[in-house]
Structures are given as structure tokens and as C-alpha cells.
Amino acid sequence: MLSLQQLSKQYKNSELALDNVSFDVPSGQVIGLIGPSGAGKSTLIRCINRLIEPTHGAIYLDDVELTQLSTSKLRKQRRRIGMIFQEYALVERLSVMENVLSGTLGYVSFWQSFFRKFPEPLLQKAFGYLERVGLLEHANKRADQLSGGQKQRVGIARALAQEPSLLLIDEPTASLDPKTSRQIMRLIKEICKERNLPAIINIHDVVLAQTYVDRIIGLKAGKIVFDGSPSALNASVLTTIYGKEEWNTTPACEEEVSIAPVPNFQTKLELAI
Amino acid sequence: MAHLETSAKKVWQQRMTFKRWMGWFSWLFILSFFMLCWQAMTQNTLWVFVLDAPTQAADLIDRMFPPRWSYITALLKPLWDTLNIATLGTLFGIILAFPIAFLAAHNTTPSRFFVRPIALFIIVASRSINSLIWALLLVAIFGPGLFAGIIAIALRSVGFVAKLLYEAIEEVDKTPIKALTSTGASAVQVMDYAIIPQILPTFIGVSLFRWDINIRESTILGLVGAGGIGLELQASLSVLAWPQVILIVLLIFITVILSEAFSAKIRNAII
Amino acid sequence: MVSSPMWRWTLLVLFLLYLGVAFSSIDLNFPRMLDGLTRGWRFVDGFLNPNFTSRWSDIQTGIIESLTMSVTATLVGILFSIPIGMGAASNISTKPFYFLCRFFITISRSMQEIIVAIFLVALFGFGAFAGFLTLTFATIGFLGKLLAEEIENIDKAPLEALKATGASWLQMIHYSIVPQITPRVVGLWLYRFDINFRESAVIGIVGAGGIGATLNTAIERYEYDSAGAILLMIIFIVFLCEYTSGYVRKWLI
Structure with missing residues (x-):
């Protein structure tokens, strides 16, 4: 059970990114967080595990208040919060299994992880999660050899390897084709039901959200403007969230494609000396 | 959770055993190779001198400070010479590098089997030999002075500029070349309109960067008689005038930092 | 423009x-x-008719000294450049440490090897040890700067993902940064060996060991056939290093 109380975030020299956001997420509930780009969706889920520091407010995960924790205690709590990313955020040059095991890093010492001496129970669990997402036979492949959908499955397995009490999911389908998107959303939903996990999913695709989540929260300019069941999401609500548009057609999802690393000209020069 | 318990126990190894052994073996190899080289390198080292170094350092610092500030008036002309060596050397270097780059790039070379290897050898030779060695040779040939320094810098710069330039030529986008060729343009026209505009930013960036390196390199050419502030350094060192030496080193340091900032600024403005 | x-x-x-x-x-x-x-x-x-024989024993000593100096200086330089480079990468370092490392890198890169060698020869006496220290000093600055740039240019997503799992700082670096930068950084290391060898041919002129001293003597005595032989050997070794490191780089990726 997660509870956000009057959460606000103010970036330097800009408007409030989050304005007094409060809601509870009971166990097993999957929440779809929708809203236009820049509404604060990404900020909101990153404030929960404090990848971004919130300015005001409180966050309770079960009985632990997260915003006041010291660095070492925060690390212990972060282990309980699994996160899944839009561009998968895998380490491409490591194997699938290593990527899954990187989810357990909070539970092992540096030297154990350095020599890849993970405790046997963790290894068996990691294999279990890989089997659950259907990638067991790919365990020893390098992550960059997988397709987009497969990479996202590895991302899910990594989050599960943390033994989480909460899942934060940031645009899980924005880089995937429609069919794979549905498969991934179905998998996330099933896993949350199996394990009675609460989850918050940032999502652009309203139709996809309506199909797979239990509850939808609409965010606009950092404020909650809608909180209800997917079926209550009609054209007038969408207009409040996104502004005026012909809602009978499927909303196009705009992708925030991350910029590929540009070969550094300066380095190139240095190498020719 | 049912899935987890039913799955049979699996063994995970991050690498195959052979590769693991190779890993350990290469660490061992590097370590013993290092020891071997260390042994060979230090066999003539007099450890008395090495152990004495802290005392020597304290002594040296004592002699260097305070720097002889009044000496700076004698350094301005040599500093100006140094700037000229770097600038003119770079200029000659890029003038020579331009045709060599076109001869070395496989898409513009007139002959892949004859001209290209020669051009590549010139590039490797120029890059392998430090400008100080060029200066050493040229001073022996032409006598001491700025001219030897300028040619030394030019000869060293040719390889650097030509290498980066021919790589840029090989990477040019071929569509405009095809488009121009199909309009009936001559080879020279194709080069002028389709290739040069594409490589010009690289060319300017590389030249400015080389100029900046050349400032650094030309400060010491005087040690072998090729003009500039290095001549003063050599003169001060030979009479062990450490307060002058430290002033020269400080001046060189400031010049290098300023030229680096200047060249980076222009490069960012242009590219 | x-x-x-x-x-x-x-x-x-x-x-x-x-x-x-x-x-x-x-x-x-x-x-x-x-x-x-x-x-x-x-x-x-x-240069066209090089004479390898008449000064062969000098050339041999000089080349071996240059090579061993380059190997040891490169390895020790790599060792020290790792903490310095990590400290100088703004995305994983902390403010005071960042400025300290950047300051060291600037000093190391602005000082000509020759000038450093002059001082170190004055402190440690003539010979290869002073040369080794000179090359090590230069290597730390060069590799430290390029390592910092590689770290700053990584894909940030895996780093964020590992932070979110509750991994410690060292674990984050080892699992998300090291795999991303290894192939390129090893390439840089090999390349620095190349530069060190070329530089080792120069610092001998001021007494810091290596083939430079032999070359200097040959040129001063107008023995251009021996000088040509030495220069050809330098060119050959540099060419060999470039070829090998290109091959190793391809194999690493």
C-alpha cells in the first residue's frame, strides 16, 4: 500500500511540476497515470523512489515515510520499489541474466556482485522470473541481441528480482509496436495480480490504459484533474486533461526518443595526435 | 509463485570456464610482463638519486622562488616568435596536408595501388616523428632559427591534418556527388561543389585544434635551437638560472591555457 | 561562420x-x-639507405629502454588515471573532488613532456626512471580526461535503473558504466601506449633515457644513415602498434 500526501515538486526557475498531489494505491491495484507531455507524470513516479527529490509532502510505502530517509536507508527502501523504463534501460553489453541479477544488487555485497558470486537462492529466483517472462532460453544472450519486446521483458524480470512491494513503470510501451505493447501491458497486469503488487504506470496511449488498468489518474500541469475507473473516462474528461481534440479517433502517442550518443569530435581529435 | 517452485535447479555461470581461465591468465601475463619491463628499465637506475629526490625537490623549489619577474621583458619577443612558429607552421602544414589527404582517401585517390600507399606512408611517418626530432634534423640541415622551427611544425602537422581529413573525405555522403556527376559536372567541379562543402567544418576544426597543439609544441623547439621561447629556456637551464626557468615555465603554461581556450571557442563558434 | x-x-x-x-x-x-x-x-x-649495423648495440639498448619505459608508464598511468578520470566525470563525482581532479588533468596536459622531463631529470638523475615518471604523469592527465569524457557521455538510463534498484555507488559503476565504456577505453589505453613510445623517443634529448639520446647523438655527429635507421624503426614500431591496436579494438567490441 502506497500513500502520497500533498506531494509537490518545484524545479529551479520554473513553475510547479507537481502541485499538492495526494492519492493512495491499495495492494494489487494498477494505476494508469495519463496526461500531456510535461504534465509531471515522469516527475511524479521519480519522486516516489526519490530519483528526483520532492520539495514538499510525504510518501508512505506501507509504514515507512520515504522523503525523510537518509541515503543508506533510502537504498534499503529502493530495493522494495521496482522500476521499469521506456527505453528498457538495460546494460546492452551484459547478458540477459546479468541484467536480471542487477535487480538484486541492493541485496548483495560489492565483492559478491564484482565476482558474479550471487547467492544460490537469488540465482534460482532470477531464473524463475526469466521463465515467468518467457525468456529462459535467452539467459546467456547479450541484451543487445534481443528485440524491443524481449528487452522490456528483461526489464520486468529485473524489477521482479528486487522482490518489490511496488512497481513504478515509466512509459513501458512507448518504444514498442501495438501488438507487443498489448502483450507487455497484459504481462504487467497479470504479474501485479499474481503477486498482489500495487503499480503506477505512466502511459500516453489512453486506449491501452483503459484496457489494462484498474484505475486512471489524469494529471495536468502538476495537478490531479481526474481520478476514477477507466470506464468513466469520456470525451469531456479527456478534453480537461489534454485540451480540445476529436476524441473518437485514437490518440497518437508522441514518443520522447532519447538522443543517441553523438561521437565526440574532441575525442576524435585527441586520438589523432 | 507456482512457476518458481516447479522450475528445476539451474546453474548459471557468467562466462564459460575456458574464458574465465583466459581472464586470469591474461592478468597474470600482464603482471609478469610489467615486472619484466620494470626490471629491464630500472637496471641502470641509481636508487640513491631516487631516494634523494625529496631533498633535491625542496632544494630546487628553494632556488626557483621567487621567480625573476624583471626577466619578463626579455621574454616577449621570443614568445611572439613562438606564436609565429606555431601559426606559420600550421599554415604550411595544412597547405601540404590538403592534397595528401585527397591522394590518400580511397574515393578520391588517382591510383589505389601506387599513389595511395605513398600518401599513407607520408602520413604515418609524419605522425610517428615528434616535432622536436624534426627540429633537431632541420637545425642540423638549415642552421638554427625560426625557419627550422616552422618547417618542423609543418612537417609534424601534415600527418595529423591529412589523416583526419582523408577519413572525413572517405565518410562523405555520396548522394550529392552522384547528383552532380549526373548533371555532367567535371571531376574538379564535383570536388568543389559536393566534397569540399562537406569536409570544410572538419577541416577548420582540425586545423584550429592542431594550431593549439602546435603552440604547445613550439614552446620547446628552442631547446634544440629552432627559435622561440625555448631558446631562453635552454639558455637559462645551461646556467642553472632557476628563477628564470620557473618564470618561463609559468609563461608557457599561461600561453598554452589561453591558446587552448581560444581555439576551443572559435571551433565552437564555427562548427 | x-x-x-x-x-x-x-x-x-x-x-x-x-x-x-x-x-x-x-x-x-x-x-x-x-x-x-x-x-x-x-x-x-x-634515410633511404639506413645503416642499422654500425651503432646497433646503442640502437638496441635505446629501443629496449624506450619500449620498457612505455609499457611501465602506460600501465602505472592507467592505474592512476582510473580514480582521477572517475573523479573528473561530472555525472558520478562530487564537487570538490571534481575540481581537484580537473585541476590535476589541466596541469598534466598543459605541461610539455619535455619540460616535465627537465625537472624530473634534475630531481631523479639521468636515465629511464625520470623518463618513466614523465610519461606516467602525462598518461594520467591524457587518459584521465578521456575516461572522464567517456563516462560523461554514457547512456544514462541504465545508471538511473540501477540507482532505482538500491545498488550502491560502486555497484552502479561496475554494472552500468564499466560495461558501456570498456571497449572504447581499452582502445584509448592501447593508443596511449603508442603516444608514450613516440614521446619516449623525444625525452631522451634532455637525458630521460630511451632511443632519443641515441638519435640525438647520431644527428649531432651527422651520422644520417644511423639516424635514418632509428627513425625508420620508430615509424615501423608505431605502425605496428597502430595496426595491432586496431585489430584488438575490433575484437573487443
Whole structure:
């Protein structure tokens, strides 16, 4: 059970990114967080595990208040919060299994992880999660050899390897084709039901959200403007969230494609000396 | 959770055993190779001198400070010479590098089997030999002075500029070349309109960067008689005038930092 | 480029003016240069007909000293450049440590190897040890800067993902940064060996060991055939290193 109380975030020299956001997420509930780009969706889920520091407010995960924790205690709590990313955020040059095991890093010492001496129970669990997402036979492949959908499955397995009490999911389908998107959303939903996990999913695709989540929260300019069941999401609500548009057609999802690393000209020069 | 318990126990190894052994073996190899080289390198080292170094350092610092500030008036002309060596050397270097780059790039070379290897050898030779060695040779040939320094810098710069330039030529986008060729343009026209505009930013960036390196390199050419502030350094060192030496080193340091900032600024403005 | 035509012309005129002044500062001694041309021809001749035999034992000692200096300085330099480079990467470092490392890198990179060698020879005496220290110092600055740049240019997503799992700082670096940068950084290490070898041929001129001293003697005695032999060996070894490191880089990716 997660509870956000009057959460606000103010970036330097800009408007409030989050304005007094409060809601509870009971166990097993999957929440779809929708809203236009820049509404604060990404900020909101990153404030929960404090990848971004919130300015005001409180966050309770079960009985632990997260915003006041010291660095070492925060690390212990972060282990309980699994996160899944839009561009998968895998380490491409490591194997699938290593990527899954990187989810357990909070539970092992540096030297154990350095020599890849993970405790046997963790290894068996990691294999279990890989089997659950259907990638067991790919365990020893390098992550960059997988397709987009497969990479996202590895991302899910990594989050599960943390033994989480909460899942934060940031645009899980924005880089995937429609069919794979549905498969991934179905998998996330099933896993949350199996394990009675609460989850918050940032999502652009309203139709996809309506199909797979239990509850939808609409965010606009950092404020909650809608909180209800997917079926209550009609054209007038969408207009409040996104502004005026012909809602009978499927909303196009705009992708925030991350910029590929540009070969550094300066380095190139240095190498020719 | 049912899935987890039913799955049979699996063994995970991050690498195959052979590769693991190779890993350990290469660490061992590097370590013993290092020891071997260390042994060979230090066999003539007099450890008395090495152990004495802290005392020597304290002594040296004592002699260097305070720097002889009044000496700076004698350094301005040599500093100006140094700037000229770097600038003119770079200029000659890029003038020579331009045709060599076109001869070395496989898409513009007139002959892949004859001209290209020669051009590549010139590039490797120029890059392998430090400008100080060029200066050493040229001073022996032409006598001491700025001219030897300028040619030394030019000869060293040719390889650097030509290498980066021919790589840029090989990477040019071929569509405009095809488009121009199909309009009936001559080879020279194709080069002028389709290739040069594409490589010009690289060319300017590389030249400015080389100029900046050349400032650094030309400060010491005087040690072998090729003009500039290095001549003063050599003169001060030979009479062990450490307060002058430290002033020269400080001046060189400031010049290098300023030229680096200047060249980076222009490069960012242009590219 | 420069926008207004007037500025462009002014700059061009200024530059040409500078060139005129700069050219006039070269005092050319034509008789001396004509005299030199015959010697220049003798050098070209020596380069084309190199003499490896008459000074072979000197050349051999010098080359071995240069190679061992380069190997040890590269390895020790790599060892020290890792913490310095990590400290100088703004995305994983902390403020005071960042400035300290950047300061060290700036000093190391702005000081010519020759100047460093002059001081170190004064402190540690003539020979390869001073040369080793010089090359190590330069290597730390060079590799530290490039390592910092590699770390700053990584894909940030895996780093964020590992932070979110509750991994410690060292674990984050080992699992998300190391795999991303390893192939390129090993390439840089090999490349620095190359540079160290080339530099080792120069610092001998001021007494810091290596093939430079042999070369200096050969040129001073006008033994251009021996000098040509030494230069050809340097070119050959540099070429070999470049070829090998290119091969290793391909194999690593």
C-alpha cells in the first residue's frame, strides 16, 4: 500500500511540476497515470523512489515515510520499489541474466556482485522470473541481441528480482509496436495480480490504459484533474486533461526518443595526435 | 509463485570456464610482463638519486622562488616568435596536408595501388616523428632559427591534418556527388561543389585544434635551437638560472591555457 | 561562420596583415640554407639507405629502454588515471573532488613532456626512471580526461535503473558504466601506449633515457644513415602498434 500526501515538486526557475498531489494505491491495484507531455507524470513516479527529490509532502510505502530517509536507508527502501523504463534501460553489453541479477544488487555485497558470486537462492529466483517472462532460453544472450519486446521483458524480470512491494513503470510501451505493447501491458497486469503488487504506470496511449488498468489518474500541469475507473473516462474528461481534440479517433502517442550518443569530435581529435 | 517452485535447479555461470581461465591468465601475463619491463628499465637506475629526490625537490623549489619577474621583458619577443612558429607552421602544414589527404582517401585517390600507399606512408611517418626530432634534423640541415622551427611544425602537422581529413573525405555522403556527376559536372567541379562543402567544418576544426597543439609544441623547439621561447629556456637551464626557468615555465603554461581556450571557442563558434 | 561581409573582410585583412608581419620576423640566411641543402640531401640519402649495423648495440639498448619505459608508464598511468578520470566525470563525482581532479588533468596536459622531463631529470638523475615518471604523469592527465569524457557521455538510463534498484555507488559503476565504456577505453589505453613510445623517443634529448639520446647523438655527429635507421624503426614500431591496436579494438567490441 502506497500513500502520497500533498506531494509537490518545484524545479529551479520554473513553475510547479507537481502541485499538492495526494492519492493512495491499495495492494494489487494498477494505476494508469495519463496526461500531456510535461504534465509531471515522469516527475511524479521519480519522486516516489526519490530519483528526483520532492520539495514538499510525504510518501508512505506501507509504514515507512520515504522523503525523510537518509541515503543508506533510502537504498534499503529502493530495493522494495521496482522500476521499469521506456527505453528498457538495460546494460546492452551484459547478458540477459546479468541484467536480471542487477535487480538484486541492493541485496548483495560489492565483492559478491564484482565476482558474479550471487547467492544460490537469488540465482534460482532470477531464473524463475526469466521463465515467468518467457525468456529462459535467452539467459546467456547479450541484451543487445534481443528485440524491443524481449528487452522490456528483461526489464520486468529485473524489477521482479528486487522482490518489490511496488512497481513504478515509466512509459513501458512507448518504444514498442501495438501488438507487443498489448502483450507487455497484459504481462504487467497479470504479474501485479499474481503477486498482489500495487503499480503506477505512466502511459500516453489512453486506449491501452483503459484496457489494462484498474484505475486512471489524469494529471495536468502538476495537478490531479481526474481520478476514477477507466470506464468513466469520456470525451469531456479527456478534453480537461489534454485540451480540445476529436476524441473518437485514437490518440497518437508522441514518443520522447532519447538522443543517441553523438561521437565526440574532441575525442576524435585527441586520438589523432 | 507456482512457476518458481516447479522450475528445476539451474546453474548459471557468467562466462564459460575456458574464458574465465583466459581472464586470469591474461592478468597474470600482464603482471609478469610489467615486472619484466620494470626490471629491464630500472637496471641502470641509481636508487640513491631516487631516494634523494625529496631533498633535491625542496632544494630546487628553494632556488626557483621567487621567480625573476624583471626577466619578463626579455621574454616577449621570443614568445611572439613562438606564436609565429606555431601559426606559420600550421599554415604550411595544412597547405601540404590538403592534397595528401585527397591522394590518400580511397574515393578520391588517382591510383589505389601506387599513389595511395605513398600518401599513407607520408602520413604515418609524419605522425610517428615528434616535432622536436624534426627540429633537431632541420637545425642540423638549415642552421638554427625560426625557419627550422616552422618547417618542423609543418612537417609534424601534415600527418595529423591529412589523416583526419582523408577519413572525413572517405565518410562523405555520396548522394550529392552522384547528383552532380549526373548533371555532367567535371571531376574538379564535383570536388568543389559536393566534397569540399562537406569536409570544410572538419577541416577548420582540425586545423584550429592542431594550431593549439602546435603552440604547445613550439614552446620547446628552442631547446634544440629552432627559435622561440625555448631558446631562453635552454639558455637559462645551461646556467642553472632557476628563477628564470620557473618564470618561463609559468609563461608557457599561461600561453598554452589561453591558446587552448581560444581555439576551443572559435571551433565552437564555427562548427 | 562570420555573418556580416564587412567583418569577414576586416578579419581577412587583419589576418593577412599578421601573416606579413610574421613572415618578416623570419630572418632567412640564404647562403647557410643553400649550404644546408647538400646536407639535407645527405639526410634523405641516409634515410633511404639506413645503416642499422654500425651503432646497433646503442640502437638496441635505446629501443629496449624506450619500449620498457612505455609499457611501465602506460600501465602505472592507467592505474592512476582510473580514480582521477572517475573523479573528473561530472555525472558520478562530487564537487570538490571534481575540481581537484580537473585541476590535476589541466596541469598534466598543459605541461610539455619535455619540460616535465627537465625537472624530473634534475630531481631523479639521468636515465629511464625520470623518463618513466614523465610519461606516467602525462598518461594520467591524457587518459584521465578521456575516461572522464567517456563516462560523461554514457547512456544514462541504465545508471538511473540501477540507482532505482538500491545498488550502491560502486555497484552502479561496475554494472552500468564499466560495461558501456570498456571497449572504447581499452582502445584509448592501447593508443596511449603508442603516444608514450613516440614521446619516449623525444625525452631522451634532455637525458630521460630511451632511443632519443641515441638519435640525438647520431644527428649531432651527422651520422644520417644511423639516424635514418632509428627513425625508420620508430615509424615501423608505431605502425605496428597502430595496426595491432586496431585489430584488438575490433575484437573487443
